[in-house]
Amino acid sequence: MFAGEIKQLWRYPVKGLRGESLRSAAVDADGMAGDRVLGVFEPGTGKAVWGGSHPKMMGWEAAWPAQCGCADAVSGSPVLYEPGGAAWSADEAGLPARLAETIDAGKGAEIRRTAGAGDRMLVIFEASVRRLGEELGREIAAARFRPNVIVEADLEPYAETALAPGTPIRLGEHEFTLLMPCERCVLPSWDPSGSNERDMELHKHVIKELGNHFGVYVGIGESARVAVGDPVAG
Structure with a gap:
């Protein structure tokens, strides 16, 4: 069991480009709107x-x-x-x-x-981002992982990827379902500002130490709205 709150929301209208920070977002079975x-x-x-x-x-x-x-x-x-x-x-x-x-x-x-985000949102936990930075000896930008939702919660670092698929996770007033851990491609190793610089150490660390997983996908079968500051529970 854990509890916390939504700290940031992000949306990427064009896949592969940097996205926009939101205060709230509509979500349904197709994922986050837009x-x-x-x-x-x-x-x-x-x-x-x-x-x-x-x-x-x-x-x-x-x-x-x-x-x-x-x-x-x-x-x-x-x-x-x-x-x-x-x-x-x-x-x-x-x-x-x-x-x-x-x-x-x-x-x-x-x-x-495109077909959109594939009926899912990517959630990452601030505790895991901080622990990753500690392990690498430098700050790691959460933007590298292109999350939709950034959560601060009383869950041990990396514990979210060990939660069983089907686990209910409450975001605001709505119950989402954990679909699976996010298996990472090479994208987080590239600087999220577009500077064309690559952090190979980060890529290798995620593969070797974290089983190539960082963050989790969640989905919902109804219309919902989430906002920065909403409570989170699982």
């Missing part, structure tokens, strides 16, 4: 252009423009911001060429709809 609904692909193919092969992608940000004062709204098209700060609508004609140029995508880039 999360990873667009992706970057090689033109005319189904092959994804992703941060593991093009880490400069993380120099770009994506966010949904505020609608009617609702920071978590997802109507219209998201806005993409290139490293220099210039803003592009996701459907703007010149965006694909500019994106490809800045991320070194030699075959070009095409922004298309």
